[in-house]
Amino acid sequence: xxxxxxxxWSDEPHAVVRLLTPLSLIWRGxxxxxxxxxxxxxxxxxxxxxxxxxxxxxxxxxxALALARLLQNTGAKPAFGNxxxxxxxxxxxxxxxxxxxxxxxxxxxxxLLAAQAPCYVSADRFAACQAAASDGATHMIYDDGLQNxxxxxxxxxxxxxxxxxxxxxxxxxxxxxREPLRDALARCDAALIIxxxxxxxxxxxxxxxxxxxxxxxxxxxxxxxLNYLAFAGIGRPEKFFASCRALGLKLVQTRSYPDHHAFxxxxxxxxxxxxxxQQAQLITTAKDAARLSPAWRERVTVLPVALQLDEPEALLKxxx
Numbered sequence: 001x002x003x004x005x006x007x008x009w010s011d012e013p014h015a016v017v018r019l020l021t022p023l024s025l026i027w028r029g030x031x032x033x034x035x036x037x038x039x040x041x042x043x044x045x046x047x048x049x050x051x052x053x054x055x056x057x058x059x060x061x062x063x064a065l066a067l068a069r070l071l072q073n074t075g076a077k078p079a080f081g082n083x084x085x086x087x088x089x090x091x092x093x094x095x096x097x098x099x100x101x102x103x104x105x106x107x108x109x110x111x112l113l114a115a116q117a118p119c120y121v122s123a124d125r126f127a128a129c130q131a132a133a134s135d136g137a138t139h140m141i142y143d144d145g146l147q148n149x150x151x152x153x154x155x156x157x158x159x160x161x162x163x164x165x166x167x168x169x170x171x172x173x174x175x176x177x178r179e180p181l182r183d184a185l186a187r188c189d190a191a192l193i194i195x196x197x198x199x200x201x202x203x204x205x206x207x208x209x210x211x212x213x214x215x216x217x218x219x220x221x222x223x224x225x226l227n228y229l230a231f232a233g234i235g236r237p238e239k240f241f242a243s244c245r246a247l248g249l250k251l252v253q254t255r256s257y258p259d260h261h262a263f264x265x266x267x268x269x270x271x272x273x274x275x276x277x278q279q280a281q282l283i284t285t286a287k288d289a290a291r292l293s294p295a296w297r298e299r300v301t302v303l304p305v306a307l308q309l310d311e312p313e314a315l316l317k318x319x320x
Contacts, residue, residue: 005056009167009176020174028171031147031179035187038149041126043140044133048319049156051146053184054166054176056259057235058159059194061109061287062215062307064143067157068117070309070316071139079137080113081128082106083144084121085260093122093131108260108290109143117141125151139319146187147178155319158188158205164236165199181205189318194307209318212310217243221303227280228301229253231271233261233288240285243305252278261291268296 008014048067052058064080071078084094084107096106096114103111106121113119118135120128125148129140146156160166167176178184181204185191190209193201202210222228227250232240237256244251253274257263275282283301284292292300309315 005167005176009170010164011168014168017168017170017174021170024171024174027173028179032183035147035149040149040152042152043126043129043154045129045137045140046154046319047129047140047142047151049142049145049151049153050159051142051144051156051184051188052159053146053178053181054161054164055172055178056164056176057239058161058164059192059213059215059307060144060159061112062305063157063159063192063194063213064113064141065116066213066307066309066312067141067315067319068113070312071319072117074316076138077136078117078139078141079132079135080110080117080119081125081132081140081142081145082110082113082119082121083123083125084110087121089121089123092124093120093127095120095131095135103291104262108287111290112286113143146184156188157315157318158184158191160191160193160201160205161236161239162193162195162197162199162201163239165201166204190315192315209314211315214308214310215239215243215305216308217247218304218306219247222247222249222283222301223281224248226250227252227278228283229255229271229275229278229280230283231255231257231288232285233257233259233263233291234285235259240303244283244303247303249283252280261288263288263291263296268292272299 008016050060050064068078087107096110096119110119110121120131122128171177191205192211194213230251241254286304289302
């Protein structure tokens with residue numbers, strides 16, 4: 001489970017960063033070696049990787065969903081490939097069935113993806129694509145996997161969080177980068193900046209097409225007459241809290257958890273008690289809700305979000 005990113009990932013200079021820089025060089029070297037020596041296989045249908053360079057939530061899953069909708073509008077039949085974060089798969093490849101599987105079986109992201117198009121969970125990305133192609137898919141969208149050396153992607157899109165940027169610009173563990181931005185960008189057709197570009201990312205992506213988009217919360221899901229206690233276990237919970245406030249919701253309290261956090265019964269009872277004491281309604285993300293039991297989902301308001309693309313035609317042209 002990914003813990004909250006350390007504060008020094010956003011700071012430069014910092015004594016801890018200098019101490020960890022040698023380890024970052026090792027991490028970068030290993031990543032470069034893996035990518036250079038991977039046995040990349042050509043997929044039977046066009047494959048598109050939605051990747052990022054920064055550890056944590058950049059907006060890959062909303063981007064994958066938005067791309068699937070664009071392709072479906074053209075008559076294509078896209079499918080998703082997902083690793084199934086944190087789950088121990090009992091089969092080599094699983095086609096997700098939301099009526100039968102839960103987050104413990106296939107992962108929270110896979111459940112969200114499967115609501116839009118068929119989703120195949122497997123540690124073997126090529127096997128997932130083969131299964132999708134056999135079932136009639138015309139395109140395979142991989143949610144994450146830019147640093148995976150096993151697939152020769154036909155297209156790749158680098159997703160960047162305009163508000164967070166690339167942190168201190170250092171590679172793990174001294175910073176949040178999985179690899180240097182220029183290395184990741186070199187393997188992508190374009191970059192997609194989500195939200196306001198507060199770090200001049202477009203200039204850092206010079207030489208590649210740069211697209212833009214905005215995460216839009218779905219206001220119909222909430223009641224503006226209520227107080228809310230917001231909780232989230234995603235890459236950057238503060239983004240969710242900001243979305244709630246942008247809708248004009250009154251948040252009496254917020255609680256952050258690590259990404260993909262498996263909520264215990266004790267934690268949920270504690271959240272419900274805190275909400276009751278403050279005469280508030282619990283609210284969370286769709287990704288967090290996927291990890292709740294049906295009984296708890298009925299007690300929690302879910303705020304869905306969607307990616308609104310500024311240049312949808314440009315993205316569709318890139319992957320066509």
